[in-house]
């Protein structure tokens with residue numbers, strides 16, 4: 001497929017429960033945009049919420065928000081890049097000039113300026129504009145968002161940077177983990193695994209990963225967990241209190257978005273500990289008074305949305321290029337874009353030990 005044909009294959013949200021691969025026009029670029037030929041993308045848990053109709057997007061929208069690709073075309077105002085350059089862009093595309101950006105909140109762009117009332121801050125790809133599960137994607141505000149991929153790194157090595165790694169690391173960063181801290185990470189899906197890796201890089205020296213899937217607990221150890229707690233075998237709160245000699249953890253990272261994991265995260269905190277929440281919750285979330293020590297525990301609850309922007313992406317790729325972390329084990333399955341419906345089915349049903357799928361147009 002080339003630009004001359006003017007159409008491309010793209011994954012489109014049809015209605016709750018149904019996505020389809022359709023022919024769509026190749027996007028035009030505005031003066032501040034870039035057109036990227038997607039070479040690898042992936043499917044996120046959030047895309048599954050879209051598929052199921054649990055997170056609303058417009059019918060006909062191209063979904064996906066994790067691009068690795070090559071610059072096909074640059075808008076008239078975009079300088080500092082070349083066509084043909086390999087790049088990634090974050091799942092969340094800050095403009096670079098909004099109030100939120102200038103306040104240092106690169107994920108929260110949309111709440112303060114241009115994108116209306118839709119939740120999820122500045123998340124645009126596959127949410128408010130066409131996304132990345134296609135042959136081409138238009139990247140808005142290209143000069144704030146395009147990050148060149150260092151020579152020698154493969155698509156799969158950087159595929160977690162746009163969302164999963166940025167989000168997981170943010171969970172560790174927002175908690176202000178200190179050298180020598182004890183950290184529990186509730187759920188070891190792709191984001192929880194990156195939070196585990198982030199906790200280690202931040203200097204935590206006792207890391208406890210909680211999950212019930214044996215393969216995930218195994219990878220948790222490779223990502224830096226010192227203890228892998230299977231919540232089907234033991235009560236995770238009791239077990240974490242046992243591991244910490246009753247002291248509790250300095251930081252608990254919640255990486256699932258359920259009442260139960262939120263509550264357990266609170267219950268394992270030391271007095272003055274920090275609950276760092278990454279999960280996306282639905283329905284009501286309640287804070288039990290006993291777990292919250294009736295408000296007298298000096299605890300902190302912090303939340304993080306995936307930080308975006310080219311500088312964030314450069315830092316994350318630098319972690320990989322510098323050999324500090326290898327996230328390739330998270331890519332467990334590979335699909336052609338043509339087979340994306342099948343890829344969704346496998347990923348949504350968590351069959352065959354899937355963590356993340358690489359999708360190649």
Ligand SMILES: [Zn+2]
Pocket residue numbers: 044045046047065091163
């Ligand atoms: Zn995502």
